[in-house]
Amino acid sequence: MKTIxxxxxxxxxxxxxxxxxxxxxxxxxxxDDYENERSITETADRSYVPALNALIEMAGRYGDYFKCxxxxxxxxxxxxxxxxxxxxxLLQKLNETGCVEFLAETYSHGFSSLKxxxxxxxxxxxxxxxxKSLFGQTPxxxxxxxxxxxxxxxxxxxGMGFKGMLAEGAKHVLGWKSPHFVYSCNRNPxxxxxxxxxxxxxxxxxxxxxxxxxxxxxxxxxYADWIARLPEExxxxxxxxxxxxxxxxxxxxxxILEFMKALPDKLRERGIVFSTPSEICSKIKSSGELNxxxxxxxxxxxxxxxxxxxxxxxxxxxxxxxxxxxxxxxCTDRRLKQDWDYLQxxxxxxxxxxxxxxxxxxxxxxxxxxxxxxxxxxxxxxxINRVNNLYPADMDNEELNSLLTTIKNQEDELEMKDKEIEKxxxxxxxxxxxxxxxxxxxxxxxxxxxxxxxxxxxxTAAKK
Amino acid sequence: xxxxxxxxxxxPHILGGLGTASYGIxxxxxxxxxxxxxxxxxxxxxxxxxxxxxxxxxxxxPIVWRDVDYDYVKQRIGxxxxxxxxxxxxDHIYADFNYRLTDxxxxxxxxGRYPDNLYDEIxxxxxxxxxxxxxxxxxxxxxxDWLTYPAGIHAKNVSGKPLVIHVHATDFDRSRGxxxxxxxxxxxxxxxHADCIMCVSELTRQTVINHYHQDPAKCVAMHNAVYPLSQxxxxxxxxxxxxEERTEKVVTFLGRLTMQKGPEYFVEAAxxxxxxxxxxRFCMAGSGDMMNAMIELVAQRDIADRFHFPGxxxxxxxxxxxxxxxxxxxxxxxxxxxxxxxEAMQCGVxxxxxxxxxxxxxxxxxxxxxxxxxxxxxxxxxxxxxxxALYTYLRDEGKKxxxxxxxxxxxKRIYDTYQQVLEKYYHH
Numbered sequence: 001m002k003t004i005x006x007x008x009x010x011x012x013x014x015x016x017x018x019x020x021x022x023x024x025x026x027x028x029x030x031x032d033d034y035e036n037e038r039s040i041t042e043t044a045d046r047s048y049v050p051a052l053n054a055l056i057e058m059a060g061r062y063g064d065y066f067k068c069x070x071x072x073x074x075x076x077x078x079x080x081x082x083x084x085x086x087x088x089x090l091l092q093k094l095n096e097t098g099c100v101e102f103l104a105e106t107y108s109h110g111f112s113s114l115k116x117x118x119x120x121x122x123x124x125x126x127x128x129x130x131x132k133s134l135f136g137q138t139p140x141x142x143x144x145x146x147x148x149x150x151x152x153x154x155x156x157x158x159g160m161g162f163k164g165m166l167a168e169g170a171k172h173v174l175g176w177k178s179p180h181f182v183y184s185c186n187r188n189p190x191x192x193x194x195x196x197x198x199x200x201x202x203x204x205x206x207x208x209x210x211x212x213x214x215x216x217x218x219x220x221x222x223y224a225d226w227i228a229r230l231p232e233e234x235x236x237x238x239x240x241x242x243x244x245x246x247x248x249x250x251x252x253x254x255x256i257l258e259f260m261k262a263l264p265d266k267l268r269e270r271g272i273v274f275s276t277p278s279e280i281c282s283k284i285k286s287s288g289e290l291n292x293x294x295x296x297x298x299x300x301x302x303x304x305x306x307x308x309x310x311x312x313x314x315x316x317x318x319x320x321x322x323x324x325x326x327x328x329x330x331c332t333d334r335r336l337k338q339d340w341d342y343l344q345x346x347x348x349x350x351x352x353x354x355x356x357x358x359x360x361x362x363x364x365x366x367x368x369x370x371x372x373x374x375x376x377x378x379x380x381x382x383x384i385n386r387v388n389n390l391y392p393a394d395m396d397n398e399e400l401n402s403l404l405t406t407i408k409n410q411e412d413e414l415e416m417k418d419k420e421i422e423k424x425x426x427x428x429x430x431x432x433x434x435x436x437x438x439x440x441x442x443x444x445x446x447x448x449x450x451x452x453x454x455x456x457x458x459x460t461a462a463k464k
Numbered sequence: 465x466x467x468x469x470x471x472x473x474x475x476p477h478i479l480g481g482l483g484t485a486s487y488g489i490x491x492x493x494x495x496x497x498x499x500x501x502x503x504x505x506x507x508x509x510x511x512x513x514x515x516x517x518x519x520x521x522x523x524x525x526p527i528v529w530r531d532v533d534y535d536y537v538k539q540r541i542g543x544x545x546x547x548x549x550x551x552x553x554x555d556h557i558y559a560d561f562n563y564r565l566t567d568x569x570x571x572x573x574x575x576g577r578y579p580d581n582l583y584d585e586i587x588x589x590x591x592x593x594x595x596x597x598x599x600x601x602x603x604x605x606x607x608x609d610w611l612t613y614p615a616g617i618h619a620k621n622v623s624g625k626p627l628v629i630h631v632h633a634t635d636f637d638r639s640r641g642x643x644x645x646x647x648x649x650x651x652x653x654x655x656x657h658a659d660c661i662m663c664v665s666e667l668t669r670q671t672v673i674n675h676y677h678q679d680p681a682k683c684v685a686m687h688n689a690v691y692p693l694s695q696x697x698x699x700x701x702x703x704x705x706x707x708e709e710r711t712e713k714v715v716t717f718l719g720r721l722t723m724q725k726g727p728e729y730f731v732e733a734a735x736x737x738x739x740x741x742x743x744x745r746f747c748m749a750g751s752g753d754m755m756n757a758m759i760e761l762v763a764q765r766d767i768a769d770r771f772h773f774p775g776x777x778x779x780x781x782x783x784x785x786x787x788x789x790x791x792x793x794x795x796x797x798x799x800x801x802x803x804x805x806x807e808a809m810q811c812g813v814x815x816x817x818x819x820x821x822x823x824x825x826x827x828x829x830x831x832x833x834x835x836x837x838x839x840x841x842x843x844x845x846x847x848x849x850x851x852x853a854l855y856t857y858l859r860d861e862g863k864k865x866x867x868x869x870x871x872x873x874x875x876k877r878i879y880d881t882y883q884q885v886l887e888k889y890y891h892h
Contacts, residue, residue, distance in 0.1 A: 313853045315852030317853075354857075368828075370830075371840075373854055378843065
């Protein structure tokens with residue numbers, strides 16, 4: 001039996017304002033508030049609200065049959081909370097129907113997964129917490145910004161305890177293989193990989209309203225037929241897209257929502273079901289390991305990192321940015337940490353792309369890639385200065401690094417000791433339980449408790 | 465196909481961009497299989513490159529019949545014109561010009577520059593062109609810049625051949641809108657008579673359409689190109705020290721210091737940059753009517769210690785300036801084309817140009833700002849000087865881009881346009 005896995009991404013980047021180099025050191029606010037409010041409100045009105053209403057309607061109409069997954073970046077959550085809280089409410093309403101699974105993501109929608117594992121773990125955990133507080137779900141499946149995946153990232157994500165991860169079914173990775181199976185990470189088979197069928201996904205997100213497309217106009221019956229006609233062995237059809245595909249990329253006037261609403265019915269007629277990513281991960285076995293040496297993404301024909309890291313300017317920008325990653329991670333300045341999240345967002349890098357086709361030429365406030373680079377580097381210049389000001393001027397990177405390593409080692413050590421203590425306590429408890437009658441009046445138990453508390457206290461004190 | 469061209473300047477004796485462009489156009493055009501070019505110059509020096517075309521010096525064309533013998537002519541002007549051609553031209557004198565000042569060969573003297581009596585010189589050029597137009601055989605006439613438009617019209621009237629005019633600049637560019645009515649009159653007359661108007665950019669084309677009221681159908685944009693660097697120039701460029709070694713960056717302006725080129729915006733942007741950082745030097749090479757005003761402005765902004773005026777650069781000096789520059793800036797207020805950023809990019813110097821320059825239409829691996837936006841310009845200068853990645857990218861990609869812009873391609877386009885003009889001229 002075939003199953004569809006439907007997933008929507010919600011992300012809106014924080015627009016940077018025009019920041020001249022003489023603002024460096026004078027102005028520490030980097031954002032274009034007007035544009036941020038305008039764009040998020042527009043996206044909410046034209047896309048998120050109608051699309052989420054449609055999903056809620058579908059959940060009501062089809063009951064348990066219809067399922068989907070959604071992930072939000074931290075930046076998007078913050079923007080929605082500030083400017084379009086009705087979207088969060090709709091998401092909560094959708095959550096109450098029980099048809100949606102929330103996935104984990106990076107908080108910043110950046111590429112810390114490629115640059116700094118510690119930073120990456122921290123921001124993923126932060127997002128999970130945020131999702132938990134908003135929707136009461138603890139994400140079990142991970143989805144990286146722009147669907148970036150490589151073996152190394154897979155290992156990292158598996159290490160964090162996720163069961164599965166979404167990735168692109170890129171041709172150059174799959175070769176003759178089909179994306180319609182569940183694969184696993186080659187460095188840690190516990191992590192299952194769901195690969196996007198980009199052709200079927202982009203039929204909706206990219207081509208639906210394209211009147212020059214040979215399949216135009218696309219009807220739900222046709223689409224369901226395509227899926228039904230896939231080989232019998234094909235188990236999972238992963239259809240991933242941005243939520244703003246419904247309404248922005250494909251305008252509402254194209255009747256995209258009617259298409260979506262009709263789809264479950266037509267799929268049900270053909271015996272195809274819906275599943276959430278974690279259902280797939282627990283039900284379906286991996287049919288093999290996948291080797292992805294270089295990162296893949298879901299953008300452009302190349303489906304690699306070229307839209308963000310294709311030219312020297314982009315690479316310079318990301319290197320400069322992550323050169324202070326550790327310093328930011330250990331600091332406690334809230335504003336600095338917030339800026340850090342916003343500056344990491346992938347869109348900032350994408351504006352610097354010199355690929356002719358990228359983004360459909362959309363560059364926000366920038367007139368050229370060089371303009372985008374200049375503006376970003378000015379902001380980064382100020383940001384890095386602020387970070388460095390937090391630390392003694394004479395402390396060079398190497399020294400700081402060695403200190404960081406020491407701290408990290410101590411943390412690891414403490415963690416191990418905590419575990420050991422727990423184990424010992426557990427054993428002690430067992431021992432005590434095993435002979436409660438015989439040693440009822442034995443005084444041994446009493447001193448044990450304070451000693452335990454003492455060690456624990458010592459441990460926490462050391463941690464601090 | 466034979467073309468009769470009228471020009472004013474030709475390398476190696478050039479005063480501005482017109483000479484360079486004339487050379488490129490003729491050299492590119494001569495690569496076309498059946499192209500024969502005759503190029504008329506007011507005053508050739510004899511050391512011009514004649515390998516791919518004939519040059520007729522207007523100062524050697526007789527307009528008054530003088531009884532001179534072969535040997536005398538040969539001894540007088542043999543290095544510039546063959547006596548046979550002199551006598552052939554002498555046979556085509558079409559009116560009595562005895563009242564005009566002529567020399568012993570019956571020729572008018574030309575300065576070949578832009579003298580104070582420029583209108584007289586233009587008029588004389590047109591008179592002489594009448595003789596040339598009657599003697600030469602050609603299929604089409606091509607006149608470069610407004611100085612030669614009257615000559616082109618004259619030739620068209622005499623021969624009935626189609627006239628193509630090449631607009632390298634208009635008076636609207638030179639004067640920021642305050643046109644000289646005489647110059648405007650000459651330009652408009654030329655355009656009205658032309659069968660095809662080649663403009664060096666879309667920007668110029670729009671000026672021609674909107675300010676000279678020309679039919680858009682006969683205006684075509686014909687962008688300029690650049691010649692590959694000679695070995696000598698490449699050797700100069702190769703002496704550049706690596707970026708990392710140059711602790712002081714140099715930002716350069718190179719061109720006439722005149723209103724059209726927007727030098728004051730360069731100074732203002734420099735002042736902004738220097739508020740922030742001191743390890744950048746600014747170089748304003750060239751001379752012109754705004755030189756003194758600029759020196760004063762620099763002093764006023766208190767940046768004279770970082771701002772240098774090396775004066776007019778010629779020949780190899782230009783490339784030495786490029787060699788020592790990290791950024792080239794052309795903040796022109798209205799530039800019909802502007803060949804110098806292309807040359808800078810050839811030398812591997814990242815360029816900042818104004819949107820109001822024609823070359824901005826064909827360049828993408830450079831930074832573009834509005835000429836008045838000194839903040840954006842300052843930002844761009846600072847960014848290239850401080851970010852190695854941007855510098856490297858623009859240096860390498862810019863060179864690659866500009867290497868693709870060749871005169872051969874322009875020559876092919878001009879040739880095709882000629883054919884269309886001829887087709888239209890004789891069949892409609």
